[in-house]
Amino acid sequence: xxxxxxxxxxxxxxxxxxxxxxxxxxxxxxxxxxxxxxxxxxxxxxxxxxxxxxxxxxxxxxxxxxxxxxxxxxxxxxxxxxxxxxxxxxxxxxxxxxxxxxxxxxxxxxxxxxxxxxxxxxxxxxxxxxxxxxxxxxxxxxxxxxxxxxxxxxxxxxxxxxxxxxxxxxxxxxxxxxxxxxxxxxxxxxxxxxxxxxxxxxxxxxxxxxxxxxxxxxxxxxxxxxxxxxxxxxxxxxxxxxxxxxxxxxxxxxxxxxxxxxxxxxxxxxxxx
Numbered sequence: 674x675x676x677x678x679x680x681x682x683x684x685x686x687x688x689x690x691x692x693x694x695x696x697x698x699x700x701x702x703x704x705x706x707x708x709x710x711x712x713x714x715x716x717x718x719x720x721x722x723x724x725x726x727x728x729x730x731x732x733x734x735x736x737x738x739x740x741x742x743x744x745x746x747x748x749x750x751x752x753x754x755x756x757x758x759x760x761x762x763x764x765x766x767x768x769x770x771x772x773x774x775x776x777x778x779x780x781x782x783x784x785x786x787x788x789x790x791x792x793x794x795x796x797x798x799x800x801x802x803x804x805x806x807x808x809x810x811x812x813x814x815x816x817x818x819x820x821x822x823x824x825x826x827x828x829x830x831x832x833x834x835x836x837x838x839x840x841x842x843x844x845x846x847x848x849x850x851x852x853x854x855x856x857x858x859x860x861x862x863x864x865x866x867x868x869x870x871x872x873x874x875x876x877x878x879x880x881x882x883x884x885x886x887x888x889x890x891x892x893x894x895x896x897x898x899x900x901x902x903x904x905x906x907x908x909x910x911x912x913x914x915x916x917x918x919x920x921x922x923x924x925x926x927x928x929x930x931x932x933x934x935x936x937x938x939x940x941x942x943x944x945x946x
Contacts (some may be wrong), residue, residue: 687720728757753778784808802844814852848876906933
């Protein structure tokens with residue numbers, strides 16, 4: 674399985690280069706400079722030029738290009754190969770052919786992240802997740818609701834969220850990233866949405882404001898209690914030489930030990946960030 678991947682993806686409009694450095698200093702695991710939804714049609718060309726001029730290996734960022742059937746897609750592909758691009762996001766991903774086109778321009782050093790935002794994209798997700806260069810799936814829940822004519826956003830999306838987690842696991846790619854929380858003033862709403870995503874098997878969440886980043890990072894990091902429990906499990910298993918044992922009155926078998934080891938591995942990796 675892949676190593677620890679970004680927990681928080683902070684989006685910043687591509688036509689606001691004055692915000693790029695601030696976004697990079699926000700504490701987000703990944704910054705996504707956006708050329709799609711947050712940029713008006715009249716600003717597409719100037720936004721692309723601003724991103725191209727700002728890119729630097731000193732502050733690598735991801736870039737969300739425009740959808741494959743848009744008039745700006747081909748020109749966005751010209752950003753491929755420029756230094757400072759840590760990855761490329763393809764919104765409303767639906768076809769393997771489009772993924773191949775992106776890979777041809779951005780090369781093997783820039784992982785491709787696919788946003789599942791339409792019924793067709795969801796249907797084709799198993800095949801797309803296994804395409805060469807694809808690192809992760811992102812669930813664009815708001816656009817997905819719009820495409821399916823749905824008005825709710827929690828229990829009604831449970832099936833689709835769970836399927837995206839399953840598809841990611843079967844494809845052997847990083848655990849998926851959940852959609853944004855539109856309420857930027859409620860840390861508790863962000864926390865509740867993030868913890869729900871974590872329980873379902875997601876490994877990250879998209880953020881639309883810097884204040885959401887610390888909450889998301891905290892929720893996806895093991896708690897002090899989880900770390901302490903994991904240490905007890907590993908110590909008990911070691912003392913039992915791999916034999917049957919218990920911790921806190923509960924049996925410790927191989928799956929429990931594996932979960933404890935994964936928690937401790939995550940803690941160690943987070944300390945290196």
